[in-house]
Amino acid sequence: MKHICNYSILRFLPYPETGEFVNIGIVLIADNGDFRFKIEKKRQRVTNFFPSLDSKIFLRARREMEAELTRLSGFFTANRSNLNSLLGTFKHLVHPRETMMRFSDPGTMAIENANQAVSELFDHYVNHSFATKEYQETILERQLGKLLSASNLKQRYSEHKLGTADYPVKFPFVMINGAQPVQALKPIHLGHDEPSKIIEHGDAWISKVRRLSSAEQLAQDTLFIASPPEEGKTKLLKAFREICQELKGFPGVRVTSTAESRSSLLEEIKKGIPESIH
Structure with missing residues (x-):
């Protein structure tokens, strides 16, 4: 009725x-x-x-x-x-x-x-169920851009494709020193409402990082800034942690969370910037 x-x-x-x-x-x-x-x-x-x-x-x-x-x-x-x-x-x-x-x-x-x-x-x-993961990551990238701007760092980064001519991978924030990419920042949305969605999206980036690492085309430091799933959701958090651990298994790759404070995020970003260009 x-x-x-x-x-x-x-x-x-x-x-x-x-x-x-x-x-x-x-x-x-x-x-x-x-x-x-x-x-x-x-x-x-x-x-x-x-x-x-x-x-x-x-x-x-x-x-x-x-x-x-x-x-x-x-x-x-x-x-x-x-x-x-x-x-x-x-x-x-x-x-x-x-x-x-x-x-x-x-x-x-x-x-x-x-x-x-x-x-x-x-x-x-509230959850923007109409929004795709691409939409969610655009929002995360915009927020990261504001954080970098407020800290007078944004001008050091630009959108850049890492990899080879046959397999380029776009990162929204890459710091180049000379011809060398010294740091790449990538916000990644892992706050999905199903473990399978977290794993599928995470696996896509794990595959990209694996190929870039094998070809020695990663930046010296790669920092993924991941949005976590809802607190208290055991299965979602388990999938989230698994993806984060796999990403951190590659040389030069680190992962932090969007749940961290602004100051903590900035500290993590600055850890990957060489002292010579601080």
Whole structure:
């Protein structure tokens, strides 16, 4: 049976002056009284977008929002026969306000199952289920470019193909000293929702690195900056660690995580820059 629901996207907007925000959750109310919500668990999504933000600010704001939505869930359950009251409460919840946690204008859709609907909306608006791994890595490359720019390092790097004429491999950030590639930086998206996807994407780069290493065409230092899967997902993390370990098995290849702080990432990058050109 189809039901009509209203939904709204929960957004985290720590700096009202810029208007920048990150989608972090979904709230939904159906005309049969079903209320559902889902909030992003990974803080890296927010801290990567707002690198200068103290993560404790987001964690506290998220904790308070989760407590409020949990409290409202009890109210909706106890009053599900009074649809007018529920809709009024939902409208008040998503009403515009001057806080770090804000809601989008409500949308309307027909659904069959509230649990499935909130998951699908979350995957679309928060996880960007429409985005390919190429799209995800473009975002990671853009973030790395901003980090290098802020540290006055970006001008030392350029996009470059390493390898041979028959087998060129493109890296987005390569530092050349004379004719020698001394460092190559490659953000890699390994935050997939299935172990097989992590392994497939990781294996593709392991194969490329193996060929480059055999042909002695790797940079002196190659640093993969990998985005990890969701915390607490044992099978996903196992696949992630396996790929990272295999990559680190090649001479001159290192791996770090996008979950590291900006300062830690910069330290890892600088470790691979020869002292003579620091």
